[in-house]
Amino acid sequence: MSSAEAIRSINCTSCGAGLSVLGGGRVAGRVCEYCGTLLDAQDNYKILAEYKAQPRPKTPFDLGMTGVLDGVDWTVIGTQAVSETYEGQRWDWVEHQLYSPTHGYCWLAIEDGHFTFTRKVRGIGNSGWWTEARVNVSDNRPTTYWEGERFQYYECGTRKIEYAAGSFNFTPRYGDRSSYVTFMSATHQLTQTLNGTEREVELTRYLSQNDVQTAFGLDPTRMPDARGVHALQQFKAWAHGKFTRNLGFLFAIAAFVLWLVMIGSPETVIEERDIPTTRPISLSFDVTNVRDLVRFSITSNANNGWAWYDIELLTPDGETLVEFGRQSEYYFGYEDGESWSEGSRTATATLRLPETGTYTWNLIQSEAGTWSNGSRPNRVDLLVEQGVKAPFWLLFTMIVSALAGIVVLSRRMFHSSRRWSGSDWTDEDD
Amino acid sequence: MTDTQTCPNCGTPVGAHLAFAKMLDCESCGTTIIRDGAALRAAGDHGVMLDSPTLIEIGKTIDIKGSQYTPIGHIRFDYGAGWWDEYWCPRSVTGPKGVWISVDEGDYAIEIRVTGRNEPKRPAKLDLGVEVEFDREIYMLSETDRATCIAFRGGLPEEINIGEEHTYANFTSPTGGLLSLETWDGGYDWHFGEWVDPWKIKAVT
Numbered sequence: 006m007s008s009a010e011a012i013r014s015i016n017c018t019s020c021g022a023g024l025s026v027l028g029g030g031r032v033a034g035r036v037c038e039y040c041g042t043l044l045d046a047q048d049n050y051k052i053l054a055e056y057k058a059q060p061r062p063k064t065p066f067d068l069g070m071t072g073v074l075d076g077v078d079w080t081v082i083g084t085q086a087v088s089e090t091y092e093g094q095r096w097d098w099v100e101h102q103l104y105s106p107t108h109g110y111c112w113l114a115i116e117d118g119h120f121t122f123t124r125k126v127r128g129i130g131n132s133g134w135w136t137e138a139r140v141n142v143s144d145n146r147p148t149t150y151w152e153g154e155r156f157q158y159y160e161c162g163t164r165k166i167e168y169a170a171g172s173f174n175f176t177p178r179y180g181d182r183s184s185y186v187t188f189m190s191a192t193h194q195l196t197q198t199l200n201g202t203e204r205e206v207e208l209t210r211y212l213s214q215n216d217v218q219t220a221f222g223l224d225p226t227r228m229p230d231a232r233g234v235h236a237l238q239q240f241k242a243w244a245h246g247k248f249t250r251n252l253g254f255l256f257a258i259a260a261f262v263l264w265l266v267m268i269g270s271p272e273t274v275i276e277e278r279d280i281p282t283t284r285p286i287s288l289s290f291d292v293t294n295v296r297d298l299v300r301f302s303i304t305s306n307a308n309n310g311w312a313w314y315d316i317e318l319l320t321p322d323g324e325t326l327v328e329f330g331r332q333s334e335y336y337f338g339y340e341d342g343e344s345w346s347e348g349s350r351t352a353t354a355t356l357r358l359p360e361t362g363t364y365t366w367n368l369i370q371s372e373a374g375t376w377s378n379g380s381r382p383n384r385v386d387l388l389v390e391q392g393v394k395a396p397f398w399l400l401f402t403m404i405v406s407a408l409a410g411i412v413v414l415s416r417r418m419f420h421s422s423r424r425w426s427g428s429d430w431t432d433e434d435d
Numbered sequence: 436m437t438d439t440q441t442c443p444n445c446g447t448p449v450g451a452h453l454a455f456a457k458m459l460d461c462e463s464c465g466t467t468i469i470r471d472g473a474a475l476r477a478a479g480d481h482g483v484m485l486d487s488p489t490l491i492e493i494g495k496t497i498d499i500k501g502s503q504y505t506p507i508g509h510i511r512f513d514y515g516a517g518w519w520d521e522y523w524c525p526r527s528v529t530g531p532k533g534v535w536i537s538v539d540e541g542d543y544a545i546e547i548r549v550t551g552r553n554e555p556k557r558p559a560k561l562d563l564g565v566e567v568e569f570d571r572e573i574y575m576l577s578e579t580d581r582a583t584c585i586a587f588r589g590g591l592p593e594e595i596n597i598g599e600e601h602t603y604a605n606f607t608s609p610t611g612g613l614l615s616l617e618t619w620d621g622g623y624d625w626h627f628g629e630w631v632d633p634w635k636i637k638a639v640t
Contacts (some may be wrong), residue, residue, distance in 0.1 A: 029540045030517010047516050075634070078488065106488040108633045109541015127611050127630040 017042060018050050025069055027082035027172040028104040034176035036083075036169040038068065043169075043176060056179045059168045062086040062099045064115055065218075065227035068171045072221030074122065074212070079103040079111070081221075083171035089164045102173050110174045112207075113217070118231035119238065120212040123196075129206050130156065135186040135197055137161045146430050149188055149195065151208075156188030156195045159236065160429045175200075189425075194237060211237035234423040246413045253410030260403035264396050271300065271390040278386045282312070282370035289365045290389050295358045298393040301366065304351040304386040305333035309379025313372040316354070321362030329354060333385075336376055355393055442466055443477040456508060456525070456590025467587075469594060482586030482597040484511055490543075491522050491536060493589040496639040499545060499631055503639055504534060508589040512582035512601060519582070523591050533592060535626060543636065544613055546628030554625050555614065561604045567614065569627065574606035574614045 014023050015035075019042035024035065034053070035044040041056040062084070070081040083102035088095055098116035105111070112123040130149030140147055140161055147158040163184045169177040183200035194209040218228060243249065275290040282305075292299060305312050311334035318326045331354060337346035358364065366389065373381045441448050447463040458469050460481035467478040491497060496505040508523035519539035526533040535546045549555070555567040558576070565576040584599045599619055606614040615626045 030514065031540045032516070105541065107490050107541065124634075126632065129611075 015050055018044060019052055019055060027068060027080060028102075028110070028174065029106060031110070031174045032082070032104075032172045034169075034173045036171060036173070036177060038084075038170035041170075043178065045176070046172065053176060054178055059086075059179075061170065062097075062168055063229070064099045064101070065223045065229070066101050066113075066221065070221050072217075074216075074220050077105050077108050079105050079113075081113070081171075083169065083173045083177075085166055085170075085173075085177055086168035087164050088167050089162050091162060097167070102171065104172075113212070114209075115229060117233055117235065118214075118229035119235035120214060120217045121194075121209050121235070121237060122212050123207045123209040126151075126195075126206050126208045128152065129197060129204075130188065130195060134204065135161075136199070137184065137186065140186060140430075146432065147188070151188075151195050154190050154193065156190045156193070158428070158430050159187045159189040159194065159425075160427065161186040162429075189236060189428075192237070192239065209237065211235060211239060234420065234426075236424050236427050238420075238424065240417050240420045242417070243413065246416070250410045250413035253406045253408070253413065256406035257403045257410065260399045260406060264399045264403065267394040267396055267399065269392070269394070271297075271393045274299070274389040274391050276386070276388045279384050280387060282314075282368075282383055282385055286368045286385075286387070287365060288368070288387055288389075289363055291361075291363050292358055292391055293361050294391045295361055297391065298355045298395055299358050300353055300355045300388075300390045300393045302351055302353045302386075302388040302390075303331055303333060303368070304388075305335075305382040306384045307333050307335040307348075307350050307379075307382040309336050309338075309377050310334070310375040310382050311348075311373065312370050312382040314352070314385075315369045315371045317367040318356070319365040319367070321360065321364065323365075326359070326364075327356065330371075333382065336379070338377070355395070440475055442468060443475050449475070456523075457592050458587075458594050459508070459590035460588055467597075478594075478596075480597060481588060482511070482584070484509070484586040484588055489520070489538070490633060490636050490638075491520075491538060493522070498637045498639050500635060504536065504545075506536065506589070508587065508591040510587045510591065510595060511585050512603075513585045514580050514582040518585065523589070525590075525592065534628075536631075541633055543631040543633055544615075544628050545631050546613070546615065546626035549614075549625040549627045557616065557623065561602065561616075567606055569606075569614050569625075572608045572610070572612060574608045574612065576604055577607045579604040 014025050017024050017037040017040060020037060020040035022037060022039040024037060032046045035046045035050060037044065039058065041058040042052055043054040043056065044050040045053050064084060066081045068081055068084065072079055080103065081101050082104045085100050086097065087100055088097045098114055100112050100114045103111045103113055114121045114123060128151060130151040132147065132149040135147060140158060149156050163182050166177050166179055166181045183198050185196050185198045187194050187196045192210060196207045196209065198205045198207060214228060214231060217223065218225065274292060275288060277288060280286055303314055311332060313330060313332050315330055317328045320326045331352035333350050333352045334348040335350045336348050375381050442461040442464060444466040445461060445464040447461055449459060449461065449468060458467065460467055465481045467481050468475050469478045491506055493506050493509055496503050504524040506522035506524050510521045511518050519537060522536045524534050524536060532547050537544045537546065555569040558565045558567055561576060561579045563576055566573050581600055581602050584595050584597055584601065587595060601617050601619045604616045613628050613630060617624050
């Protein structure tokens with residue numbers, strides 16, 4: 006707690022601007038937001054360093070703002086811009102130091118429009134202190150347990166202070182660098198930071214924009230747009246995602262079981278083989294099952310040739326039930342060292358017949374042709390089967406239902422994959 | 436000694452905490468009362484204790500990782516730029532040993548007094564990095580400063596005077612253990628303890 010809390014403002018000892026006294030008695034550095042001078046908060050605000058005033062980073066927070074997070078009262082006492090550069094790529098983010106009389110000093114960071122809350126913790130994790138060098142010689146992704154929670158290595162690097170304004174429980178000097186190694190669990194990041202000789206361990210969790218905005222009463226027009234998925238961002242399940250997933254898989258299994266039940270061998274009503282097609286063919290047969298479908302199959306002896314068949318089906322009363330055509334064609338060859346074939350010698354038609362009785366199937370080969378050195382089809386095998394099921398809709402239901410379940414399931418996996426996509430760990434086996 | 440003893444200054448009955456305290460302040464007149472054998476004597480003022488948000492208050496039981504503590508005494512030390520607080524939770528409430536809980540802007544530590552043969556050897560100088568051995572572990576001095584007692588409330592296990600200057604030194608072990616040394620004119624105390632996460636301090640209702 007600060008004895009200076011009664012003093013609400015001081016004048017910058019460099020530029021004379023009025024500065025709010027923020028934070029408690031452990032505030033070490035106060036950076037003037039007007040002239041950029043670093044003042045010693047523990048020694049009458051004497052000048053420690055003078056920096057050229059930098060433009061303020063974009064943030065919805067102002068110094069002195071207050072809010073309640075986790076039931077704790079916080080005041081925004083400092084703002085710093087931090088960067089990291091690796092292999093020509095640069096990342097920038099903003100951190101605000103928060104102060105609570107009961108819970109001390111914490112950080113609220115904004116990166117790519119995502120908010121995180123970081124606090125100092127005691128205990129470094131059961132696998133000890135990690136450095137980039139130690140990570141580099143590790144055969145497997147490093148793991149550590151902290152308070153019973155399992156954390157896996159996420160990334161390491163060196164961060165640099167680019168801008169500072171306000172009060173801090175340390176003395177933030179522009180260009181100061183600190184190295185860190187970060188581990189991540191399902192909900193938190195555990196970061197071991199080395200700043201000079203000072204070691205700190207910090208625990209970070211994700212805050213939703215809505216929570217932050219509500220907690221600090223932020224201006225909605227100043228809220229940043231969140232880009233991508235943050236490593237700590239929790240999966241947001243659809244309202245009925247679990248139900249949809251379970252129902253989808255249940256329907257798929259039910260449809261599959263029904264399909265297995267339905268697909269039995271159909272019963273052959275009549276089968277005639279090797280019938281010449283030089284003349285019209287007429288075939289009579291008895292149908293006893295009209296509850297299921299009846300399938301008509303024509304298999305020609307096409308070899309690099311095709312034939313068109315005009316078909317007429319007569320009812321037991323001798324009336325024309327249906328007239329239609331079917332084509333049988335089959336081509337094959339050898340090209341560029343590979344054999345190929347296309348088409349099918351067999352053409353089918355599946356019909357639902359109105360009544361049992363003796364039907365007549367009339368068939369005429371009306372046209373035929375050849376390709377290359379093929380032969381003109383001149384004979385057919387005819388087959389009529391009854392008791393044919395139509396499993397299409399069951400298969401359709403099975404696929405659609407399974408897809409619904411897979412989509413729900415894959416969203417979570419995809420989210421997890423995106424969370425870890427920023428990790429700099431590469432398995433050599435990958 | 437009974438609960439019916441009264442303040443030597445104003446005659447107000449003093450609380451049952453006197454059974455666990457060497458010293459306490461009168462809630463009515465603020466007089467510091469010292470227990471001297473079976474007698475009580477007045478010993479001045481109890482200082483000004485400015486109100487501030489806190490997780491710990493005299494008489495209110497808290498839970499830290501499954502153990503319950505009820506502070507009966509509170510001392511405030513001023514270190515210039517701020518202050519920190521120490522709360523005394525006596526053995527009769529907490530169990531086998533009385534503990535001190537120190538609070539400094541979100542840093543909470545729970546400590547027990549180290550006495551007799553267990554005491555580490557006092558270093559000649561309190562320079563940062565100085566090492567001491569305790570319980571077969573090496574502790575390194577990580578922080579030291581001077582502070583002045585500016586106020587106290589409730590009952591305390593030892594005498595302390597308003598304005599008394601204490602030098603404190605915090606030693607930490609590689610495993611995070613905490614050892615602290617407080618020295619003042621005419622005395623010193625070693626305490627051993629551990630840091631407490633403020634998020635794990637729960638009020639017991």
